[in-house]
Amino acid sequence: MTARDRYPGPIMTAPREPFFPADRSIRASGEPPEIRYLGVVDYQEAWNLQAELASQRAAGEIGDQLLILEHPSVYTAGKRTQPEDRPTNGLPVIDVDRGGRITWHGEGQLVVYPIIKLADPVDVVDYVRRLEEAVIATVREVGVGNAGRIDGRSGVWVPADGTRRDRKVAALGIRVTRGVTMHGLSLNCSNTLEHYGHIVACGIDDADVTTLSMELGRDVSVREVTAPLVDALLAALAGELAVADHTFGSAPDPTKIPAKTR
């Protein structure tokens, strides 16, 4: 029996039966994570900090960490970023070691990097779905009641309506080394969308990006969203916020490009 027989349709379908009971923590440690509010931090500086903390976490020298921050305007590109995804405005791109393709970060966008030692057996799918679940809960709480998932694509989306296409409000990109997570998620709050216009964000060209402020027609600040998101993340990681099926659509994953064509 192949994996495809077991999971009809795309294997990435959310949610699939987790290897942990959904009500159990996915963290190896029972101690609460240390939450660090870092403000606006240069991308490279934050990346160095993540790598250092992840290494210390893997060695058991520190406990789990939750880094809460914003970045000054920057593009970052995962390994699978295609040449045509890259910005056309001449702005620099930092090549990074997370999953996913290209994205943009900037002020007004809430970024969370959980440096978490995952419980054995490490279940990456479950971890990603829990992060998404926390973002969905937060976005809905703030007022975007129909936010959810698109099957085959990661991140958190607002469904198309009469005039607008499906649009992404939060993006994810993860790395797992020695059972410890790095990178994480970004949630568009009050940032400009101007910089997305110069790239093919996440390699997806048949959908748009949005912000909470744009969806709700009022200023939704990083400050307003931080506490609810941190609470939801802690609950999701602990298994107190169960991963549910908030899928409203399905789309092929355009990011699966055979290496031969690269």
Place this chain on the structure above:
Amino acid sequence: MATEHSLPGNYSYSEDHEWIDATPEDAVGATVKVGITSVATERLGEVVYAELPQVGDAVTAGEPCGEVESTKSVSDLYAPVTGTVTEVNDAVHDDYAVINDDPFGAGWLFAVEVDEVGPLMTAAEYAEANGV
């Protein structure tokens, strides 16, 4: 556990979820294939990209030797043995689905001429360690 796993009985398994197609005794001095197990592919989700070592590369048991990307996540690939890479399964780059569909067969990743093996388990030991 939700699913069944058919672990080849003549393979050996690492705790990092890689396999070699030989017993530890037979592997030393021989060339073995290396891949990731069905337990790994399930927990990774659909593989969309793999970065593999190149022919001639030295790999060290327990050390990272490549990366696998799935579900917006990059995970390290750890070498189950120490030795020299003699062949890479380029076919996986044409369609990474083969890694999920046939992890113990057509989804093999690379071959190594083995100097030493790392800690390895039998199929039964691996199954027990992972509750499958």
